[in-house]
Amino acid sequence: MNFLLSQISHICNRKILLLRKEEIMNQELIKNNIVFRLISKEEFAHIEKQAEQEPRSRFPYQKWNDLYLIYKSMIPNPLNGYVVTLLITDIIMKELGLSNTELFEFAQKNTPKRTGVVLCGLDEISKDINVPAVIPTDTDVWHFPMEKQSPILLSNHNGLNASALILCDSVMDKIIKHYNTSVLYILPSSVHETIIYPDSANILISKFKNKIHDANRNPSLVPSGDRLSDHIYKYTCATKTFEML
Template identity: 25%
Template sequence: MYDFEEFKNVMEQMVKEKFSEGYQVERHKVIKNNQLELDSLVILAEDTNVSPQFYMQQLYPRYEQGETMEQLVADIVSTYHETAKNNRFDSENLTLEACREQIIYRVVSLEKNEEQLAEVPYIPFMDLAITFHCLMVQDEHGIASFRISLDLMQKWGLDHQMLFTIAQNNTMKRFPISICRMETMLYEFFQQTDHESSLDDIMQTGDENIWGNRAFWAKSREGDPYVLTNSSKINGAAVVLYPQCLQHIGENIGGNYYLLPSSIHEMIIMPENATMSRKELCEMVTEVNAQYVEQDEVLSDAVYYYSCVNKTLQICNG
């Protein structure tokens, strides 16, 4: 079995052998969310400078678990061609007209991404930063996107607020809210086949009765937590920015509540009547982030509190 350094070298060579003239296969160091550095394999055709990134740190565990090098290379080749077929962006056609409907936003840690944020448009939101991205691909296999730079925003003639307005409309449309009971998510995580999710377990904004469905929200009266994310469960923490989302949650659970940033992908809704104290909630978030959440998926160590009377979300101290 190859060690990681050998794996990277062999993988690069094997992928190069799969692509004829007209393609370049290169390795790069890439800084991801929260300053995580990854080794990326990039395949570029002569007529484009846009390519999906294949991360060695994600491929190597699959190799360790038994996938062969040939299987991994075949997956890379297939994914590349599928992405290239669906992708219509390159540096020559990144006009606002071409990109407008693909502009979305995400939320990331403000402190952990200070260096990267110096080069991109962002809007501070408590201890977070709202960043802007352009979707290249969104299909059943996932999504591919690139971060919008300050230069590109200026080229489009937009300011931060204009970019936010466009991104909000698109993000809400492409990634509607999804809410489920915590117990439902745990069932899915542990692959309990004897549990069948019903409309009372998982609700999306596409469902007519997400707000006002008494059966769905009944458990909140007992202090049970809910998971707040989007329909793709990717970068779902950004749904807290959707207009009236937080207000509707408060109305449906019947009171104030906490939001626990379990990752960039979701928030945990914890009714104020839950048995855990603020101090315990803060300690739990910090511990989970340190021990269980991948470095590039950590959102914040803070706990947020929503007041139904004031209609405000703020960081609360333990």
């Protein structure tokens, strides 16, 4: 536990978001705030390079199509309302008594609980904002469009790092129920949100891919640090599987 303490203390001091050590060392506090995030290969390479400089900072991850899945704990600071974001390393995972599979399964269930879910019809959202301006922290927003074939935008309460919500069965099951379709198409508009279309005869994969490609190269639309992928993903509802297109 000594390394765990020193690692967390270092992160807290660096971020100037200090918590009492007894709060940070509470394993249940760390575990209960674990979420996963989808990141680009470029961001993954940056994190991996930092970890190579300190062997004890090796971290669990999963390759997911052209992206990577990593784990973090969003530890709340009751003193000022801020959050200390802690990368889950191999050592922390071991201290928590979790295997790689258990870590994924826990994060899959916990992420929507910890970050919340905000879903809105894409056509109903202002071009200047991604999510409604005011959202109670304990309330999810499931604002499906009236038109069944209209796309939706999926994000979370603070509109940050929400793309991994597509990997949460509890979220996708509600989307499937609304559309009553066998296939969904997911556009990774950024690390912060995804756009989801139900299958229809009007779906043009090449058009979608061109739009994503162009948006990712326009910093006014998608800042370089927010880029996720140039691909779109086909989600087969019956098997809950993804195919990169």
